Amino acid sequence: xxxxxxxxxxxxxxxxxxxxxxxxxxxxxxxxxxxxxxxxxxxxxxxxxxxxxxxxxxxxxxxxxxxxxxxxxxxxxxxxxxxxxxxxxxxxxxxxxxxxxxxxxxxxxxxxxxxxxxxxxxxxxxxxxxxxxxxxxxxxxxxxxxxxxxxxxxxxxxxxxxxxxxxxxxxxxxxxxxxxxxxxxxxxxxxxxxxxxxxxxxxxxxxxxxxxxxxxxxxxxxxxxxxxxxxxxxxxxxxxxxxxxxxxxxxxxxxxxxxxxxxxxxxxxxxxxxxxxxxxxxxxxxxxxxxxxxxxxxxx
Amino acid sequence: xxxxxxxxxxxxxxxxxxxxxxxxxxxxxxxxxxxxxxxxxxxxxxxxxxxxxxxxxxxxxxxxxxxxxxxxxxxxxxxxxxxxxxxxxxxxxxxxxxxxxxxxxxxxxxxxxxxxxxxxxxxxxxxxxxxxxxxxxxxxxxxxxxxxxxxxxxxxxxxxxxxxxxxxxxxxxxxxxxxxxxxxxxxxxxxxxxxxxxxxxxxxxxxxxxxxxxxxxxxxxxxxxxxxxxxxxxxxxxxxxxxxxxxxxxxxxxx
Numbered sequence: 001x002x003x004x005x006x007x008x009x010x011x012x013x014x015x016x017x018x019x020x021x022x023x024x025x026x027x028x029x030x031x032x033x034x035x036x037x038x039x040x041x042x043x044x045x046x047x048x049x050x051x052x053x054x055x056x057x058x059x060x061x062x063x064x065x066x067x068x069x070x071x072x073x074x075x076x077x078x079x080x081x082x083x084x085x086x087x088x089x090x091x092x093x094x095x096x097x098x099x100x101x102x103x104x105x106x107x108x109x110x111x112x113x114x115x116x117x118x119x120x121x122x123x124x125x126x127x128x129x130x131x132x133x134x135x136x137x138x139x140x141x142x143x144x145x146x147x148x149x150x151x152x153x154x155x156x157x158x159x160x161x162x163x164x165x166x167x168x169x170x171x172x173x174x175x176x177x178x179x180x181x182x183x184x185x186x187x188x189x190x191x192x193x194x195x196x197x198x199x200x201x202x203x204x205x206x207x208x209x210x211x212x213x214x215x216x217x218x219x220x221x222x223x224x225x226x227x228x229x230x231x232x233x234x235x236x237x238x239x240x241x242x243x244x245x246x247x248x249x250x251x252x253x254x255x256x257x258x259x260x261x262x263x264x265x266x267x268x269x270x271x272x273x274x275x276x277x278x279x280x281x282x283x284x285x286x287x288x289x290x291x292x293x294x295x296x297x298x299x300x
Numbered sequence: 301x302x303x304x305x306x307x308x309x310x311x312x313x314x315x316x317x318x319x320x321x322x323x324x325x326x327x328x329x330x331x332x333x334x335x336x337x338x339x340x341x342x343x344x345x346x347x348x349x350x351x352x353x354x355x356x357x358x359x360x361x362x363x364x365x366x367x368x369x370x371x372x373x374x375x376x377x378x379x380x381x382x383x384x385x386x387x388x389x390x391x392x393x394x395x396x397x398x399x400x401x402x403x404x405x406x407x408x409x410x411x412x413x414x415x416x417x418x419x420x421x422x423x424x425x426x427x428x429x430x431x432x433x434x435x436x437x438x439x440x441x442x443x444x445x446x447x448x449x450x451x452x453x454x455x456x457x458x459x460x461x462x463x464x465x466x467x468x469x470x471x472x473x474x475x476x477x478x479x480x481x482x483x484x485x486x487x488x489x490x491x492x493x494x495x496x497x498x499x500x501x502x503x504x505x506x507x508x509x510x511x512x513x514x515x516x517x518x519x520x521x522x523x524x525x526x527x528x529x530x531x532x533x534x535x536x537x538x539x540x541x542x543x544x545x546x547x548x549x550x551x552x553x554x555x
Binding site for chain 2: 021022023024028029031032044050051052053056057058059060061063064065066068070073075076079215216264266267268269270271
């Protein structure tokens, strides 16, 4: 039985990875799961310099999900290279570094710093809803998205994944725009902008007022968008949004995702990522599927 | 000492005061946990994904006592669990109170409101001279008998219905108490006042903080507090309460 998938020439032992921002750089969850059992670890977004992030409260639980506005707190690329990459290198898994920035120059600087580092792929976050500049500013306009993809691709030594926002009118157009800019892979969805009001304190539940909604509540939206993106482009698509278990992951794969990311589920169950991988295996055995690739985009 | 998620068995459940519950659970995390650490409890309702961090109140062989306040639907669900029920638990989490800081020194153990419970296990474990100062809102004083067995107890109530009228600092003043080190858990204004009190008198202070948490293990960066110096992990003035704390040296953090 074959579980390995190919993303722009990078082979993953299985299609299960972690969603950026929910898994740090793997160290904390390595106490619960063997990272070598994952197709890839996608790190929390890293910028050219350390970012302090947003004030607290940064999260709030919502029905079947949560809202977060962490604000891309990160230690900056210098410490990331010194500390986080060597940590992940101890494991037999692919390393995908999520890159964030406020300007095109910020993104390019991080991408250049990573050129000689032993990482397998870059994921460019143009979809964070929780920072004022950068992030989403690039992710809601097709021309801006195409331009930043091109700028990053010019300097990138590794294949580039562009991570798309669901907070757009036409996800197919956004997918086509980053493909035109040279994206090797597309990942989606980032969180859906949301809001929660604390009726007892009569205030916003997170200090940033708005935050990104994630968790099972968003899954049907995510599956629909992954399907539409996969229909719109030729490059591989990584699907995520509310995956709690293997059955959820398989919906994304059947909708056209070549790989999937487990995010919020890690908070609910620290073993979720590996359990999703095991569950996909069990599903394939049950239905006599020899190769995971038979399932990718099988529902049209 | 490995953190893990497991299904623990509820041994007992009782209400100690309005909205305050005490639950003993059976778990071998008891062999590893220490005072000031916490467990994350999960709801069985799929609409509530995030674990609820609850401080450890007492530890005995193979059992842990959690005393918690009903703060919403999740904790309300826990309060309905009865002996024999199972409950999913993640732990033991966080860094607890350092016992060695009280070696050959007189200690204050100070709790306020729902910050009272974690001081009980500390009171039981801490050797040497200690004074227990607990602040409550009103006459619904919980864990009083347990504290009295562990050391001299001084109670303050906001409404003056029992002990000193006022807060824990009022109780310290009224009884003319003094110490060389203090441990505290409670609401932010209390911790702020204790930090100032300790710094004015050159007392070493260890305080336990709380914040809304998601992962509970240091990955998601939801529950940060502001640190005085640039933190080596975050590279900014942020520390993770769940992983770097919840107990901090008072001067390390900005309140």
